[in-house]
């Protein structure tokens with residue numbers, strides 16, 4: 392049995408047809424989902440590229456390692472690639488990996504990369520070498536991966552990174568893999584992460600004039616914690632909230648997703664051509680979502696649904712297709728694949744086997760927890776009705792009724808909900824205590840004397856967001 396792990400970057404759950412989006416065209420992903428166990432309540436462990444990917448390959452929350460988000464305690468932990476390589480699988484990493492350090496192979500036999508940041512491409516990844524040989528430059532339009540405006544790529548579709556990723560997967564499945572043993576292949580698309588720059592004709596595939604905007608859940612700014620208000624200001628998100636900008640960003644975001652969908656179609660066709668489709672487990676997910684203007688925010692980083700609610704489904708031999716609304720997250724990938732491969736999962740893993748969750752044989756999680764170090768650090772904990780977010784910077788918090796799928800009004804300051812705040816805080820403390828008991832020595836502690844830790848509010852932490860002045864980076868059509 393082979394394993395193909397497909398990861399998209401910054402793909403929110405509601406931007407796929409199968410998950411209910413009536414506008415976007417993702418027929419190949421939808422077909423795959425129709426044959427899969429689909430998880431409707433899948434969340435990322437941490438809505439940032441690097442920690443999410445550490446959780447996917449180690450099965451652990453990053454805060455369980457020495458140093459947490461800011462340490463390198465995770466680097467010695469076995470990856471899924473190490474375990475499967477040792478069990479005789481050929482292991483391939485194709486696309487965006489964001490390993491730390493970036494040149495480390497982490498147990499992968501084949502290593503063909505397309506990273507999307509200047510730090511990660513200093514060593515000239517394989518995609519950059521491909522472009523250089525053709526005399527091309529990826530970001531000739533002048534935008535980079537933190538610019539929240541839109542444009543069309545100057546590259547043709549066949550040279551664009553998403554197509555190149557598809558080429559690598561097809562080539563690997565046809566001739567790159569040894570045919571005498573099974574494989575574990577991670578096919579990781581760096582899109583639809585900004586810049587929102589699909590190549591033609593994907594840049595005009597969705598009409599921004601008629602495109603309904605995402606959920607549009609916008610809690611008044613005065614209800615937000617200081618951390619979020621300063622974050623919005625530091626990134627100048629209000630500029631991007633102009634209707635014309637927001638709808639064009641969304642249409643180009645969707646175009647990039649449809650291009651990924653085309654590549655998924657090529658990959659599944661190649662699996663069939665190679666007569667290994669039925670014998671290959673396909674697990675599809677994203678590392679985190681994209682706000683697209685919800686909560687007057689773009690990108691990810693924090694605990695809102697648009698950032699942490701992700702698509703996740705698995706097609707495996709003998710699995711009855713259907714949906715499951717139990718909470719699952721990225722730490723579940725390692726135990727699931729280990730179980731299907733018939734090998735032992737690492738003794739220290741936070742996840743549960745997805746297929747046992749799907750069949751009702753695993754214990755059901757009452758809460759889903761995400762966190763990151765953004766804005767001084769925060770935790771979100773939720774049930775299917777309530778979401779509570781705690782900010783370490785200043786000890787601020789938010790409480791939402793998320794029954795309708797997004798955060799509409801912060802109820803944490805309303806005395807009528809003090810009991811619910813207390814309940815969610817206690818659940819978070821209990822969750823953290825359980826995790827901390829099982830964490831490595833030197834892992835950060837977030838509770839003290841049975842209470843959540845508190846730091847006086849520090850408004851200086853946002854000074855490090857060094858943005859180029861907006862006027863210098865916006866394309867001419869916006870001026």
Ligand SMILES: [Ca+2]
Pocket residue numbers: 400401439440441584678679
């Ligand atoms: Ca990412």
